[in-house]
Amino acid sequence: MHHSYLDKYARGTTAIHGLDARVKVLFSFAFIILIASLRASGFEFYLACLTLIAVCLIAARIPTVYLLTRSIVVIPFAGFAAISYMLTRTGGTTYWHSGPFAITSEGLIDASHLLARSWLAVSCMIILVNTTPFDQILKAFRTFRLHSILIMLLSFFYRYLYLLWDESERMQRARNLRYFGGKPEKQFAMLGHLVSSLFLRTYERTERVQMSMLSRGWDGSAAHVKLKPFTLQNVLNLVIGFSLLIILWWISTW
Amino acid sequence: MHIPDGFLDTKTWITFTAVSGVGLTLALRSFKKEKLAQRIPLIGMTAAFVFAAQMLNFPIAGGTSGHFMGGVFACILLGPWTGFITMSLVLIIQCLLFQDGGLTALGANIFNMGFIGSVGGFSLYGLFRLLVWGDRTRPVAYALASWTSIMLAATFASFQLALSGTIDLSVSLPTMLGVHAVIGIGEAAITTLALMSIWKIRPDLMQQVKY
Structure with a gap:
């Protein structure tokens, strides 16, 4: 196999790798939903999110270059969308305009927020799959009552x-x-x-x-996966994670 | 046309996540238990095949390259519902492992490319089959169906972006359709050529699906 794995750092041994998959999945999904649903917030919020991503990156010992090269995938679509967004916004100082299109200060700020949002979400996902083996993610999905056949199909796929x-x-x-x-x-x-x-x-x-x-006697039913019990430590980690998200949300209201 | 996170607003992504979730659950329920035992390896591996086939690039003018989407291809070979599940699996894995398409936009992406792009394209194929007769004109129906499926998916994506207030429809629709009209030609060419060659080598595969 010459191509690099999509999740080649997933089997590390750092503290982040050691966290329970359910905690990580819940936290990352909540983080992405938070980023995607907050609109028009100041740059402090993005800075705080970036700090969080950077801390996780360093703690999980994933090379920064790896994250940057992997997150390039957002460019084709996000770049196109951000440019059209920038050209159709009005308000603020106008730098250039022709016909219905204009580059304004408001447009520039909003487009950069849009790009920042999608980049942060992608980085979060990259960190999630590179700190959690995929079968663990699927087991976590199973506890969240995702359709068992879908889980089986996904594991076949993988x-x-x-x-x-x-x-x-x-x-x-x-x-x-x-x-x-x-x-x-x-x-x-x-x-x-x-x-x-x-x-x-x-x-x-x-x-x-x-x-x-x-x-070999397979009858189409999924083998039962035994998960470790959800301990008090996991609950505590989850509470810490969600308090971080509440702090982020509070920062966004500044 | 994988929509990333942050481009759809809350009401749009929640709506489309609910629609796709219900659609996917219904599609999975529609399989009887005994049939499923035979289908699970096939669906899982075909999804992996679509993912692998998307790694085969073809050159477009100006140094860029496009790749094949495979919605209509999967539906014609496996039947519309299996094709829909296959494409949804591809999109879920692309979102989780490949970061192509956002998590919050996953529902919208499954709706556009999984449902409209494959089941929609497949129904169009049925329609085009009525218009062209015989095996000789079969490729015409393949090509038209796959090109239209890409265009339909792009149209829905621009409507979703407009609904979220991200990009105005007057800007997004012409650009998206313009770009995807070219991508669609590549898709149509590959789908048609690949299906014709399967028709030559293993015609039995194409007669399995009842439609």
Whole structure:
């Protein structure tokens, strides 16, 4: 496997990694919901959120470069949306305008808030999946009464994700070795064949996996996952986490 | 068109999360228990396949590249409800592990790409099949359905952004549709070519689904 894992720091040994998955999931989701639902707040709020993210990052020993490169995914959509948001806002000092579009001080501030919000949410999610193994996250979802079949499907997905990803990279490499560019329509034909053979290989693998599962007596029900009891320490951690969120909310009202 | 966090306001994301949650629960309930035993590996692995296939990039003009979404592809091969569940799984994993699309926007993304982009596209495919006859014109229906599914999903995404007051509809609709008209051509080309090649190699797979 040459590609980097999506959650390659998930199995660390720091204090943050040691926290209960349910506490981390609840806290991060509440944090993201808080960021996403607060509008038009001062920059102190964003600074406080950034501090929180930075503290978690350092405590979990995740490299900052890793976080920055992974959080680039927000750029294509968020950048486009922030630019159109900036161009259509009015109010404040106008720096430039043409037709219905204008760059104003209000627009700049609001667009930067928009970008800051989505970046903070993405960073929080990156820290969550890089401090909690995915099976633990799924177990946490199970205790939150998420549909058991959905959990099973997600674990199947995660199990075969890297495998098929490797397969697709192998096929792509094989194509690049044997194929020296060409007209666009030729490229698309090639890609169509790649997708279809990837699907067929997946399908045939599914048939084999399913046969072997059924022959070992699988009846379609999920194996029961035993979770550690929710201790007083977890409750305490959760209370501390939510008090932090209340402080953040209080900062946003400044 | 994965909407990140912070772009939808509270009323919009709560509405769409509820709609998608109910839709997904109904789709999961619609499977009978004994049928599910045979379906779970298939759905889980097809979702992983869609994720892997989205890693295959194709060049668009100007050094950028696009990738395939796979909603209509999954629906035509697996049936509309299975396709919907598959696409929802892909979106959930993309949100959790890949940070493509926000957590609060997950419901809206599942609605746009999971429901409208695949089940919607699939119904359009049924419609286009009525308009074109015979196996020779089959690719036309594939191409039209997948292109329209992308456009529909983009339209819904811009409506959601406008509803949240983030971007005005007069700005977002033309830009989103303009960008996705080009992306949709790539999607249509790959979906059609891939389905035609499956039709050649394993025609039995395409006759399994009753539609």
